Amino acid sequence: MKYAYYPGCSLKSSGRAYEESFLAVCKILGLEMEELDNWNCCGATSFMSIEQGPAYTCSVRNLALAEKKNMDLVAPCGGCYGVLLKADHYYADYPAVRNSVDKGLAAEGLQYRRQIQIRHPMELLTHDPGLKAIRSLVKRPLKGLRVASYYGCRFLRPVAPFDDMRHPQTMDSLMKTVGARIADYASRGRCCGGALAGSIPKMAQELTYRLIKDAQKAEADVIVTGCPLCQFNLDAFQDEIIASHPDVKPIPVFFFTQLLGLALGAEPEELGIQRLIVPGIKILQEKGILGDKKADEKKVPVAAGAQNG
Amino acid sequence: MATLEREIRFESDRDPEFAAQIRRMPGCENLNRCIQCATCSGICPLSTYMDMTPRRVIQLARDGFKADVLNCNTIWLCASCYQCQVECPKEIGITDVMYALKCKAIEAGIKPKQAAPQTLYREFYNLGTKNGRISEGALMVNTVIKTQPARFWSLKMLGLRLLRTGRFGWKIERMPQQSVLKAAIQATPPINGKESS
Amino acid sequence: MVSDNSHNPAEEVRIGFFICHCGVNIASKIDVAEVAKFAETLPGVVVSRDYKYMCSDAGQDLIVEDIKNFRLNRIVVAACSPFLHEKTFRTATQRGGINPFLCHMVNIREHGSWVAEDRVTATEKAKAMAQGGVGRVRRHVALEKRREPVLQSVLVVGGGIAGIQAALTLANAGKHVYLVEREPTIGGHMAQFDKTFPTLDCAACILTPKMSEVGSHPNITLWAYSEVIHSEGYVGNYKVKVRRKARYINEDECTGCMECVEHCSFKTGVVDDEFNVGLVKRKPVYMSFPQAVPKIVVIDPLTCAKLSGGKCEESCIPACDRQALDFTQTERVEEIEVGAIIVATGFKTFDAKRKPYYGYGDFPNVYTSLEIERMVTSSGPTEGEVVCRDGRVPKSVGIVHCVGSRDHQTNRWCSRVCCMASLKLAYLLKEHTGAEIYNFYIDMRTPGKGYEEFYERLLEEGNHFIRGRVAEVTDFAMRPEEENHLIIQVEDTLSGYVRRVPVDMVVLAVGIEPQADASVVRRLFNISCSDEGFFLERHPKLAPVSTATEGVYLAGCCQGPRDIPDTVAQAGAAAAEALALLDPGFVEMEPMTAYVENELCSGCKTCQTMCPYGAISNDAERKIAVINPMLCKGCGTCVASCPSGAIHQNLFDDQELFDEIQEVLAHA
Known part of the structure; x- marks a missing residue:
């Protein structure tokens, strides 16, 4: 089956490891992703805060493109997924939105009839190949690795189409399927503050601190996310967070597709694991998931980054 | 006349049309239902940083105290996590109200005291509508220089790491055909809650 | 001085002592086994036991069996307050085959374990109390409950919705009802209302059919424009005089x-x-x-x-x-005899002039909620047109909640109905005039079926709700736009601002208070008031429509503020209580009444003035006091007041009490 792949802006830069790992996993599982031609930025929270007419048009335009190809749209970025899903709902619920969007799309000869599904890899992998299929393909079980799944806001709110809004489980099930242990912690759905990371870092970091602290209290070895904004926010600012909160330790923050890919036999470099700011290779080696490459270990992030960057 | 310790609010300070416009914005139709239970303020991860709690913003917005709500920092601190919205016992789209108020503040040309979030949103919007895609490197650098120049240098190390790991570049991302998006945006009637729209 | 002829000395006293653990309520503070062991040593005690729950079936059976097996003729139960289980243990005693009044309860829970701090002293106190109980029960004698016939008619005082509902329920059950109403018509306050909350159905449409039914019911004698002027008698047999103006x-x-x-x-x-x-x-x-x-x-x-x-x-x-x-x-005076009385005399609204800073009486455009009720009624004086006294149709209306409620300076209580009544008036005023409506409230109280939903509807319809008690209503304008308006000044506690809201019309949601002559009515029927002046129910939870006077019941706002649904429900409950009294045809009276030892009575009438129940009269011929056992509640006042010691009381005979005291002290 073919899907319209909507990468969004982050998966082309700060979240490129997510694209690499997601596509690698899809390849292994036989899911065909066709990148949407001429897609545009979903608008994120910014468009919505400036001009709502264009904000909805920009979002729905991508849905209309996928619909034209008669394919479900797959948006791995949590932000994009949430924005597109909300736009789809509001397009249906509010005549004002529909009126504006229809007129905007008409300028390009597009229309939207809500005939496609908007899907996130988390849910797509759980349902389309299914957990059973994934389990049968595991080459490198994540034995002994304690994983805290961090969901953040947009898979759950304002609508949670595939999980329990207050205690989401999808990512945990995927991680369990590939042999990981689950670190259960209450903050799994709390805001990471990503929207303010670039503007008021102090506040964002207070929120991020709480998530890391809570995950570490649950004895998590690593955190996994399904959103490049969360990943970046949790990964990139740990230095600053630890400087003001010495009670937390550095913790690698993976895309869940990176760990899935690893379990399914892909190599760390294919999955962009070297791109993490807080290095992730070491813990995987310690747990015996990755073979002993002690010699390269310390250089891995830098060396690999230089090669691929 | 002696200095007033506390300002009195007169009915002429209210703008009922403003409240009506907010209610006409997507997601804001239940605004009047609010019973001021303050679930929103309690659950908001950022309410402690806000000059007005979300509850108070809702109260003032529905009463039409336009100047008060458009000048508070609350609307710009809202990180759109939707926690308030999903927990609101009256199903008020509180996050949507915050969006609507941000739009109205921009419409009114209000420069907030805490300027950074608005600057980021503007930069994002301009880049996103111009090129059709966001170049994260350019966005981050522009925003940091404009809003936190002092931090720019402290982020140097992170920047270097991001460059090394290939997560950050100077390339400007563009849609292959930007003209179609521009045309669509131009053809889109505004959604601003004004009755004519 | 005390005659002791009731006690038969020939009879061997055989006492059973039973002490209850009450789970841990008693046992945690009192060593019940030790008390039981101690009681066994007391003279006359044949058997002594402790049990986890004496009030359970198994516990009661223990008493029943022991009475048979040990030929017991006195029972002492050391447990909770007799208020709770005296009846239980008397019944068990009776099931064992002896007179129920040969059982005595010792309260070691409320008077013992619950108030004690130290286990040793609590146990000693329980022993002393047990000894006292054992000492007094020896003197108990067999007593019989008295039966009196009950008249099969009921007086309902007050023809508002409460009285109407009670009267119809009783009349439909086949009892004859006298419905006495002071005003020229029945209907009460409800007849003055336009719509009822939260459904907004027309008050008259649902009330007038009931009023006509009362008027034509064969079992109802309706006396409007009449007042009860005298009432005497006792449960099942009241004699009442009604003045028909x-x-x-x-x-x-x-x-x-x-x-x-x-x-x-x-x-x-x-x-x-x-x-x-x-x-x-x-x-x-x-x-x-x-x-x-x-x-x-x-x-x-x-x-x-x-x-x-x-x-x-x-x-x-x-x-x-x-x-x-x-x-x-x-005017005529009618005399009737009834078995029961239902008091449904209603309420009056708070006099808004008592809060002068709200301007009622000073500013013509300040109204009470009741005035607005009449104004919005299509059959009212303005035929439903809402116009201010100056002829303007209001463009803005402020409704001030809690006027004469929740206020120590006037009435401390919440009047319960005004929030919803104000919401209803807000709805109607908006509907009639399209005005902007501002509600000024302290708390919104909407507990009732569909009430919160109605509040939400008004919120959604754009009515303003400002949380804060109005400080004043003034015509002093601070701004040009305030000129020619009444300005309501208030702190909106939710926005944190002091606000001034200019309006054309002010509505004061006046609270509910007792009728001005409630204390006269209270004396008439010998019932009590709580300190705010509403009639007092026998028990706030378990006997909410009964009074301390048997056969007199309460319905509606005379007992406390309530809305129409609650009033109707309560009226039904009062009618049901009256039916339960009337239907068996007789009443059984507790025997613990006072009686006069005729030879000792000097006829001084001291007791007569002391009796709170009017149970004592004077036999002019014999010059002695006569106690009507039907009226006597066994309070003991006359016994204590009699200078000649001529009055005794069943179950509280002087010798019983003295013995009890003596034994308690003997242990101490």
Whole structure:
């Protein structure tokens, strides 16, 4: 089956490891992703805060493109997924939105009839190949690795189409399927503050601190996310967070597709694991998931980054 | 006349049309239902940083105290996590109200005291509508220089790491055909809650 | 000095002592096994046991079996308060085959374990109390409950919705009802309302069918324009006098055609129309409203030119083709006998002038909620048109909640209905005028089916809700736009601002308070009031419609503020209680009453003045006091007050008490 792949802006830069790992996993599982031609930025929270007419048009335009190809749209970025899903709902619920969007799309000869599904890899992998299929393909079980799944806001709110809004489980099930242990912690759905990371870092970091602290209290070895904004926010600012909160330790923050890919036999470099700011290779080696490459270990992030960057 | 310790609010300070416009914005139709239970303020991860709690913003917005709500920092601190919205016992789209108020503040040309979030949103919007895609490197650098120049240098190390790991570049991302998006945006009637729209 | 002839010394006293753990309620503080062991040593005690729950079936069976096996003839149960389980253990005693009054309870829970801190002293105290109980129970004698017949009719005082509902329930159950109403018509406050919350159905549409049913019911004797002036007797047998005021109309002839009103020599109203709360004037001859029941006019003698001794054309007399006008009529007093009485005398609204800073009486455009009720009614004085006293249709209205409620300076209580009534008026005022409506409230209290939903509806419809108690209503303008308005100043506690809201009309949501003559009514029926003046129920949870006087029940707002659904439910409950009293045809009276030892009574009447229940009369011939056992509640006041020691009380005989005290002290 073919899907319209909507990468969004982050998966082309700060979240490129997510694209690499997601596509690698899809390849292994036989899911065909066709990148949407001429897609545009979903608008994120910014468009919505400036001009709502264009904000909805920009979002729905991508849905209309996928619909034209008669394919479900797959948006791995949590932000994009949430924005597109909300736009789809509001397009249906509010005549004002529909009126504006229809007129905007008409300028390009597009229309939207809500005939496609908007899907996130988390849910797509759980349902389309299914957990059973994934389990049968595991080459490198994540034995002994304690994983805290961090969901953040947009898979759950304002609508949670595939999980329990207050205690989401999808990512945990995927991680369990590939042999990981689950670190259960209450903050799994709390805001990471990503929207303010670039503007008021102090506040964002207070929120991020709480998530890391809570995950570490649950004895998590690593955190996994399904959103490049969360990943970046949790990964990139740990230095600053630890400087003001010495009670937390550095913790690698993976895309869940990176760990899935690893379990399914892909190599760390294919999955962009070297791109993490807080290095992730070491813990995987310690747990015996990755073979002993002690010699390269310390250089891995830098060396690999230089090669691929 | 002696200095007033506390300002009195007169009915002429209210703008009922403003409240009506907010209610006409997507997601804001239940605004009047609010019973001021303050679930929103309690659950908001950022309410402690806000000059007005979300509850108070809702109260003032529905009463039409336009100047008060458009000048508070609350609307710009809202990180759109939707926690308030999903927990609101009256199903008020509180996050949507915050969006609507941000739009109205921009419409009114209000420069907030805490300027950074608005600057980021503007930069994002301009880049996103111009090129059709966001170049994260350019966005981050522009925003940091404009809003936190002092931090720019402290982020140097992170920047270097991001460059090394290939997560950050100077390339400007563009849609292959930007003209179609521009045309669509131009053809889109505004959604601003004004009755004519 | 005390006759001891009731005690048969020949009988061997065989006492069973039973002590309860009450789970851990008692056992945690009192060593019950030790007390039981101790009681076994007391003279006369044949068997002594402790048990986890004496009140359980198994516990009671223990008593029943022991009575049979040990031939017990006295029982002492050391457990909780007799308020809770005296009846339980007396019944068990009776099941064991002996007279229930040979059982005595010792309260070691409320008076022991619950108030004790130290286990040793608590156990000692329990022993002392046990010894006292054992000491006094020896003197107990067999007593019998008395049976008296119950009259099969009921007096309902007050013809509002509470009285109407109670009367109809009883009448439909086949009991004869006397419904006495002070006003010329039944219907009460509900008849003055336009709509009822939260459903907004028309008050008259749902009330008037019930009023007509009362008027035509074969089992109901309706006496409107009448008042109860005297009541005596006891449960099942009350004698009541009702004053029927002169209407100056032959009730059998009047058809309510209103021709006499039309032809009254006063061409317009001359006195405030009570039914329309003074919004208009009425003539001396009038009918409160067209659907009045009974549908009979009434002449007010104070304003009628003829009756007040002035000059009059008497044009009303020929106008009546049935010659129903009767200027010679005088008031009558009817005497009736009833088995039960339901008091449903209602409430009055708070006098808004007691809060002068709200401007009622000073600013013409300040109204009470009741006035607005009349104004929005299509059959009211303005036919539903809402206009201020200055003729303007209000563009903005402020509704001030809690006027005369939640206020130590006036009435401390929450009047319960005003939030919802204010919401209803807000809805109606907006509907009638399109005005902006501002509600000023302290808390919104909407507990009832569909009430919160109604509040939400009003929120959604854009009514303003400002949380804060209004400080003042003023005409002092601080801004040009405030000129010619009433300005309401308040702190909006939710926005944190002091606000000034100029409005055209102010509505004061006046609270509910007891009728002005509640204390007269209270004395009439020998019931009590709580300190705010509402009639006191026997128990706030478990006997909410009963009073301390057997056979007298309460319904509606005379017992406390409540809305129509609660009033109707309560009236039904009062009717059911009355039915439960009437239906068996007799009442059983507790025997613990006082009695006079005739030989010792000097006829000094001291006891007569002391008795709170009016149970003592004087036998003029024999010059002695006579106690009516049906009225006696066994309070003991007369026993203590009798200078000759001529009065004794069953179960509280002096010797019983002295023995008990002596034994308690003996242990100490």
